[in-house]
Amino acid sequence: MGAAPLTDSERGIPVDIKISFTQSPRELVISTQETQDAVTSKVKAALASEEGILELEDTNGSKFVINVGQIAHVEVGTTTPRTVGFAGA
Template identity: 45%
Template sequence: MEIKIGFVDSPRELSITMEGSQEDLAGRIHDALSQTQGTLDLQDTKGHRFIIRNERIAYVELGKGQARPVGFAGI
């Protein structure tokens, strides 16, 4: 699942690909963002870890939780 995080006072966003269901990730993100001075700690599918201060997050966009097909479709 792809997650996009927008930041306050920045036109750029952070895009992270993570494993898990949309409901589970939404719950984790909501719990973390409910703390004003806390951090959001995420790890992508490649093992990279992202620790983000909650006060700098403007929005979080959760993509669809479906798997992508693998292979060549038109052959």
């Protein structure tokens, strides 16, 4: 029997999260080792909770605590590895 395939977080493929806010023209961009599904679940849970706080950790171990009441948009990137240069051409 073969071993189970590695998950994206076990492979070390970071997921980029872009968060835009209602009162700011700038976006917060966080790269995390969590899977796309795990991040999406955290965002949904934070939006539905009475507390209204989203907590995320980036690939460097920095933690972000975000008031979801100020969030305008959240984009959870893909876990597909990026190609560099003309590698995909």
